Amino acid sequence: MTTGDSTPARRxxxxxxxxxxxxxxxxxxxxxxxxxxxxSGLREVAFVRSVVAHGRITAVSVPDDAEPGSVWTAADLAQxxxxxxxxxxxxxxxxxxxxxxxxDKVRYVGEPIAVAIAGTRAExxxxxxxITVDITPLPAVVGFSDALAHNAPKVHNDWPDNIFxxxxxxxxxxxxxxREAAVSVTREYTMNRQAVVPLEGRGxxxxxxxxxxxxxxWSSTQTPHMIREMIAILLGxxxxxxxVIAPDMGGAFGSKCSLYPEEVALxxxxxxxxxxxxxxxxxxxxxxxxTQARDHHYLVTAHAxxxxxxxxxxxxxxxxxxxxxxxxxxxxxxxxxxxxxxxxPYRVRNYRFRTRSVAANKAPSGPYRxxxxxxxxxxxxxxxxxxAHELGLEPYEMRLKNMVRPDEMPYxxxxxxxxxSGDYPEAVRQxxxxxxxxxxxxxQRGVPTDSRHRIGIGYGxxxxxxxxxxxxxATRGLAITIGTEGARLEMDATGGFTLSVxxxxxxxxxxxxxxxxxxxxxxxxPEHVTVIHGDTALTPRSEGTFASRSMVMxxxxxxxxxxxxxxxxxxxxxxxxDEPVEDLRLRDHAVVGRAGSLGYRELAKExxxxxxxxxxxxxxxxxxxxxxxxxxxxAFSYATHAAVVDVDLDTGGVTLLDYAVVEDCGTVVNPLIVxxxxxxxxxxxxxxxxxxxxxxxxxxxxxxxxxxxYLLPGTTEIPELKIGHLRTAxxxxxxxxxxxxxxxxxxxxxxxxxxxxxxxxxxGAQANETPMTPQRVWTALRDAQDAMAPIAETVS
Amino acid sequence: xxxxxxxxxxxxxxxxxxxxxxxxxADLLRDHLGLTGTHLGCEQGVCGACTVLLDDLPVRACLxxxxxxxxxxxxxxxxxxxxxxxxxxxxxxxxxALQCGFCTPGMLLAGxxxxxxxxxxxxxxxxxxxxxxxxxxxxxxxxxxAIEAAISQGIEAETAPAQTVPRSSGAPAAGTEx
Numbered sequence: 008m009t010t011g012d013s014t015p016a017r018r019x020x021x022x023x024x025x026x027x028x029x030x031x032x033x034x035x036x037x038x039x040x041x042x043x044x045x046x047s048g049l050r051e052v053a054f055v056r057s058v059v060a061h062g063r064i065t066a067v068s069v070p071d072d073a074e075p076g077s078v079w080t081a082a083d084l085a086q087x088x089x090x091x092x093x094x095x096x097x098x099x100x101x102x103x104x105x106x107x108x109x110x111d112k113v114r115y116v117g118e119p120i121a122v123a124i125a126g127t128r129a130e131x132x133x134x135x136x137x138i139t140v141d142i143t144p145l146p147a148v149v150g151f152s153d154a155l156a157h158n159a160p161k162v163h164n165d166w167p168d169n170i171f172x173x174x175x176x177x178x179x180x181x182x183x184x185x186r187e188a189a190v191s192v193t194r195e196y197t198m199n200r201q202a203v204v205p206l207e208g209r210g211x212x213x214x215x216x217x218x219x220x221x222x223x224x225w226s227s228t229q230t231p232h233m234i235r236e237m238i239a240i241l242l243g244x245x246x247x248x249x250x251v252i253a254p255d256m257g258g259a260f261g262s263k264c265s266l267y268p269e270e271v272a273l274x275x276x277x278x279x280x281x282x283x284x285x286x287x288x289x290x291x292x293x294x295x296x297x298t299q300a301r302d303h304h305y306l307v308t309a310h311a312x313x314x315x316x317x318x319x320x321x322x323x324x325x326x327x328x329x330x331x332x333x334x335x336x337x338x339x340x341x342x343x344x345x346x347x348x349x350x351x352p353y354r355v356r357n358y359r360f361r362t363r364s365v366a367a368n369k370a371p372s373g374p375y376r377x378x379x380x381x382x383x384x385x386x387x388x389x390x391x392x393x394x395a396h397e398l399g400l401e402p403y404e405m406r407l408k409n410m411v412r413p414d415e416m417p418y419x420x421x422x423x424x425x426x427x428s429g430d431y432p433e434a435v436r437q438x439x440x441x442x443x444x445x446x447x448x449x450x451q452r453g454v455p456t457d458s459r460h461r462i463g464i465g466y467g468x469x470x471x472x473x474x475x476x477x478x479x480x481a482t483r484g485l486a487i488t489i490g491t492e493g494a495r496l497e498m499d500a501t502g503g504f505t506l507s508v509x510x511x512x513x514x515x516x517x518x519x520x521x522x523x524x525x526x527x528x529x530x531x532x533p534e535h536v537t538v539i540h541g542d543t544a545l546t547p548r549s550e551g552t553f554a555s556r557s558m559v560m561x562x563x564x565x566x567x568x569x570x571x572x573x574x575x576x577x578x579x580x581x582x583x584x585d586e587p588v589e590d591l592r593l594r595d596h597a598v599v600g601r602a603g604s605l606g607y608r609e610l611a612k613e614x615x616x617x618x619x620x621x622x623x624x625x626x627x628x629x630x631x632x633x634x635x636x637x638x639x640x641x642a643f644s645y646a647t648h649a650a651v652v653d654v655d656l657d658t659g660g661v662t663l664l665d666y667a668v669v670e671d672c673g674t675v676v677n678p679l680i681v682x683x684x685x686x687x688x689x690x691x692x693x694x695x696x697x698x699x700x701x702x703x704x705x706x707x708x709x710x711x712x713x714x715x716x717y718l719l720p721g722t723t724e725i726p727e728l729k730i731g732h733l734r735t736a737x738x739x740x741x742x743x744x745x746x747x748x749x750x751x752x753x754x755x756x757x758x759x760x761x762x763x764x765x766x767x768x769x770x771g772a773q774a775n776e777t778p779m780t781p782q783r784v785w786t787a788l789r790d791a792q793d794a795m796a797p798i799a800e801t802v803s
Numbered sequence: 804x805x806x807x808x809x810x811x812x813x814x815x816x817x818x819x820x821x822x823x824x825x826x827x828x829a830d831l832l833r834d835h836l837g838l839t840g841t842h843l844g845c846e847q848g849v850c851g852a853c854t855v856l857l858d859d860l861p862v863r864a865c866l867x868x869x870x871x872x873x874x875x876x877x878x879x880x881x882x883x884x885x886x887x888x889x890x891x892x893x894x895x896x897x898x899x900a901l902q903c904g905f906c907t908p909g910m911l912l913a914g915x916x917x918x919x920x921x922x923x924x925x926x927x928x929x930x931x932x933x934x935x936x937x938x939x940x941x942x943x944x945x946x947x948x949a950i951e952a953a954i955s956q957g958i959e960a961e962t963a964p965a966q967t968v969p970r971s972s973g974a975p976a977a978g979t980e981x
Contacts, residue, residue, distance in 0.1 A: 030896040033904025034911065036840020036880030043839035127834070129825065206844045206852060206939045207905045257842070257905025258939050290845040514903030514940050683899045683941055690942030714849035714937070722930040722943045751942075 020527035021742055024679045028518045028533065038255040041210030041227050042287045049212070052273065052286035053131035055121035055138045056296065057113035060149075060368040060707020061160065062142040064111055067121055070137045078138060079122040079276050081110035087275035089241045091266060093332040095339060097484035100172040103163050103338075103366065105331040107241075107268045107275070113142060114162055114330035115370050116709055117295030119268055122276060124284055147368040147707030151304055151325050154365045162330055162366040171328055171338040171364040172484070174346065178421050179357030181310075184319025188310035190397045194390055197776040198382040198756065200302035200327065200701040201694075202717060203375045205513075207257020208288030209297060211270050213277030224274050225252045225285075229264035230551030232509050235543045237266045237334060238274045249274075253541035256513035260691070261374035262297050263513070264553040265333035294712040298373025299701060301777075302327035303345065303382035310357075311394045317409045319357035322349045322386065326379075328364045329371040335487050336374060339364045343483040344379030347422040351387045352431045352470045352645060353409045358421040368707040374553060376688060376752040377471075381695055384469040388757035389775060392465070392764065402761065403439050403466050406647070407432045410468070417738075423482075425640035426470055429735045434647040434669040435468060437731045441667040442649035451766075459656045462664070463766025467757030468647040473746025474559035476639025490635055492556075493547030494564035496525060496572050497629035500615045502596070502608030504529070504536040506568070509549020510561040511541045515748060516680045517557055521565050523676055528569035529576075529607070530593050547631055555746025558676060559642060560634050563741040567632030575630065579614050580605050582621050634741075642737035642745040646670035648689070648754040652762040659785025661697055661763055663726050668754075671733035672747035673740070681747055686728055688751020694720045695752070696759040700778050771795055807870045813838070814882030820869070828872055829853045829864035832879055840880040840908050844937065851936030854909035855879050861916045880908035887918045890956045894949040902940035909936050914950040918957045926951060 017023040032038055055067075069078045090104040109120050123135035146160040153159060154169040162169055185191060205227075212225040222244075228234055231251040239246035256263070269286055277284055288297070304325040310318045324345050328338025342362035350358055395405035410431040411418045418426045444464060451462040472479070476490035495507045504525050512518055517540065522533035539545050549561070577591045580598035584591075584605055592599050597606045614621050615628060651665040668685055675681050698718040702710040711717040736743025756777050763774035763784060772791035776783055805824040812818065813836060822831055829846075832838040832855070841864050844852035848866040855864045856878040891914055894900070901907045913936050917924065924932070929950050930943075938946060 026896055027899075027901075029904065030901060033901055033907050034892040034895060036838075036883075036908050038840075038904045040839075040842070040905065042843070043833075045837070129823070129830075204939055205903070205905075206850060206937065207842070207903070256903060257844075258903045260939070290847060514905075516902065679899045683902055683945065686942035686944045687902065687940045688942070691939070713847050714845050715847065719937050719939070720943075721935075721937060722933045722947060725943045727926070727944055727947075728942070 019532050021676050027516050040255045046283045048282035050124050050284050051128040051131045052284050053123045053135040054119045055135045057118040059142045059144050060116050060147040062113050062144040066141040068139045077124045081108040084108050088271050091334050093334040093337045094486045095337045095484035097172045101166050103331045107272045115368050149703050149707050154367050169366045173363050175361040177359045181319040181357045181359045184310045184357040188318050189313035191310045192393045193308040196305040196386045198301045198303045201300050201699050202294050203260050203262035205258030208293040210287045211273045212285040213273040214283035215278045223250045227256045228253050229259045229511050231543050232549045233551050234266050241271050250544045253511045259513045260376045265373045295709050299370050300375030305386035307386050307390045309390045315400050315405050315408045317353050317355045322360045324362040326364050327367050329369040331371045333371045333373045341379040345383040348380045348383040349387050350421045376749045380753045384753050385756040388467045389760050392761045403435050406435045426643045427737050427739050429645050429671050437669040438647040438649040438667050441729045441731050447651050461654045461766040463652050463762040465650050465758045465761025467754035469753045470643045470645040471750050472641040473555035475641030476636045478639040489550045492560035492564045493633045494568045495547050495631040496568040498611050500611050502611045507539040507546040508561045509546040510552045510557045520676045524562050524565040525569050528573050531596050555748040559740050559744050559746050564632050564634035566741045568630045571630035638739040642740045644672040644745040644747050644750050648758040650758040650762040654766040659781035666726050667729040669731040671735050673737045673745035674743040684747050685751040690720050690725045692752040692755025696756040697778050811872045812876040826869045828867040828869045831869040838879050842905050852906050852909040854912045861913050891918050891953040894953040898945040898949040900945040900949040906938045918953045
């Protein structure tokens with residue numbers, strides 16, 4: 008259900024509900040994913056991985072009868088590829104080189120140790136099973152208390168402790184705010200560790216073509232250009248000899264935008280072989296050795312005046328980054344983003360924070376949809392509700408009172424983020440209407456006290472920085488400052504368009520939305536535009552698809568290239584029609600002047616086949632444009648989510664009764680695709696809130712490494728969402744677009760956590776840890792009831 | 804490695820396959836017949852991406868041993884044809900029921916089974932029936948709507964046999980608005 012969609016109905020171009028160009032092949036089963044690629048002589052790879060979280064490797068024994076070139080260990084690879092070292096400009100940052108294959112020490116279960124190659128995957132697994140690895144276990148560092156304890160075992164021996172980096176800030180005067188406050192609350196929040204779980208796991212093929220002297224690497228990656236350059240650097244060869252191809256991808260959500268040891272290992276080994284090799288991740292590997300996410304802990308204190316004005320916030324933030332820093336992000340991206348997002352969409356002016364990114368014997372953490380924001384949003388939004396409760400305010404009124412208002416835009420937050428546009432309070436007001444706030448409050452009050460169920464209403468609001476430029480990445484210590492995207496647009500001799508972009512669409516429909524950009528400029532249906540992406544040999548240099556940036560930045564680049572080409576097309580038409588360029592318009596597949604018109608097909612044929620007919624115009628019917636945002640602070644999308652839950656007091660089970668989203672991603676390119684991003688994001692956020700948790704034992708063993716014990720949301724867990732839209736064009740981007748890939752996933756833990764707490768108010772129980780499993784909710788309820796009961800009646 | 808001979812029908816074509824005994828139906832389809840539309844999402848029988856029709860019933864190809872399929876009739880996404888399949892595909896495209904496309908073959912085969920059943924189903928019943936198929940991209944709302952719509956259209960087509968189902972390439976015409 009959607010309300011408030013004010014985009015006028017358009018046949019095509021920006022704003023049209025254009026059917027997706029990608030659908031036909033997938034609906035026919037004709038997609039081509041890494042595991043589907045057919046190559047002559049292809050052999051398959053299985054990795055031998057550590058089954059110990061922390062230990063010293065004493066021996067790796069290869070079977071005597073293994074064929075030459077079929078088994079590779081760290082010793083074999085040492086000569087061929089450097090380990091991957093992600094660095095940061097943050098003061099005191101400690102680098103942790105990520106081995107391609109572990110040599111002396113293993114630091115997480117799943118860490119690759121050896122490579123086995125055979126004719127089929129099953130045979131490669133047979134061979135891998137015959138490679139034996141001797142490991143002397145060491146005590147494992149798992150949780151925050153392990154990692155931070157004095158005399159804790161060290162994940163990296165040469166570090167003084169287990170901290171990648173510490174950051175801090177103190178803006179305004181929090182102590183004065185505390186003195187002034189009518190109420191202060193302090194709460195602790197935990198967002199536990201999650202797997203990212205694209206349904207297609209990772210996969211890599213590498214082949215060195217001796218005749219062409221070219222290494223081709225197929226990988227399910229969001230960042231083909233970035234990994235091409237890093238593979239070349241780590242292998243010590245020029246990047247011109249490396250081509251990376253990302254074919255169809257079965258989702259990624261951040262887990263495929265870091266360079267992985269498997270990619271480097273296969274590339275290095277392929278250089279020594281005369282046949283291609285392929286590794287396809289199985290689900291266990293995906294759960295233990297793909298980058299993981301969240302694993303945050305917050306201690307938040309907030310101060311408010313009696314009228315609800317938020318005076319100051321203090322946050323101590325811990326992020327468990329796992330064993331290594333991944334390239335290029337390092338283990339500090341979540342912490343720095345969380346610190347920037349704790350002030351939320353609020354007008355607070357006093358803020359003090361500290362972040363510590365901690366190393367542990369778990370798989371390296373990497374980006375996952377929302378990066379740091381879901382945890383920060385959970386922490387601050389739960390705290391807003393706690394303040395509201397203390398002050399006797401409706402939580403949504405507390406939000407309305409403190410949110411940045413439209414007349415204050417652009418607004419520089421206390422954390423230095425520049426919120427560009429929008430009406431944050433209106434999103435709250437509309438969400439309250441959409442969810443039927445007053446009706447639910449009535450039903451909530453009508454629940455008899457002897458019922459074993461309670462109803463709760465909760466809100467979560469957030470801003471999301473998207474499509475930011477170099478400056479913003481630099482402030483977070485990133486060694487490569489991201490902020491440029493390229494696009495090349497070509498008109499062929501038949502008047503068709505080919506748009507080549509370096510980003511990689513991995514499910515979000517960029518083949519459709521980027522075609523819509525060209526469609527908008529040239530006034531043609533998107534089906535006349537082929538969008539090429541995911542091949543470094545065919546596309547301009549790029550950073551990749553992450554950080555909700557592709558539509559704004561690759562879309563901006565596509566628009567730039569289209570405008571340049573449009574100008575040239577008009578100049579050609581000016582000669583052929585003998586009319587001034589200023590009088591020419593692009594309409595319905597043609598250049599239209601005052602007197603005549605010329606179809607693109609005729610124009611292209613005339614210019615490309617017989618350029619002598621078009622004197623004075625330089626050759627080539629294409630344009631390349633690199634987009635860098637003029638304002639680097641980004642375009643902030645924002646939303647408010649509202650959840651209504653039923654809590655079963657006997658089981659602790661939480662059921663979603665209703666869920667509403669009111670969002671603003673600026674100008675919508677394609678409503679079908681934007682809604683898909685929102686609903687899909689919310690579903691993942693519901694997974695974070697209620698279901699998904701990577702549980703580790705004290706010895707560092709992952710205990711939820713299959714879909715049988717790691718619960719993903721299914722059809723029965725996701726209600727039909729109510730979605731409302733606001734449309735505030737960003738002043739900083741082409742068409743006023745704002746990124747929206749991540750937004751949906753950010754707020755559900757906050758909205759649901761507030762709803763569960765609202766349901767349990769009379770018992771004093773709070774939902775301060777995700778996922779809010781029946782056991783956690785039931786335990787919180789019991790503990791709160793124990794605390795409220797007279798001493799004699801408490802269970803000891 | 805022990806080999807076995809299996810006779811089965813794939814997309815209505817009889818096949819005789821000599822395969823390692825441990826081969827799963829999914830590997831037979833993908834590696835031996837090149838039918839890579841059947842996707843492997845978990846190989847643990849949970850995600851449903853590998854769903855195929857085996858003697859008209861949706862099954863997990865990843866957990867089905869090929870050797871157990873002697874005499875069976877198999878239909879994969881590549882062979883899913885006919886008016887019900889086409890209306891389901893059209894509804895998927897119209898509703899936005901796919902993004903990355905990886906779960907889509909399994910969703911189509913599981914959904915096709917419901918559409919072909921000609922039973923009116925409530926939203927809750929559709930959700931229950933589809934709860935064995937995981938999609939990580941769409942959040943399911945669009946998938947459920949698409950299957951509901953295709954079930955309704957299938958029932959309508961049956962009760963009004965004079966109407967012919969419009970041929971569809973899997974996508975609605977440009978510019979259609981809800």
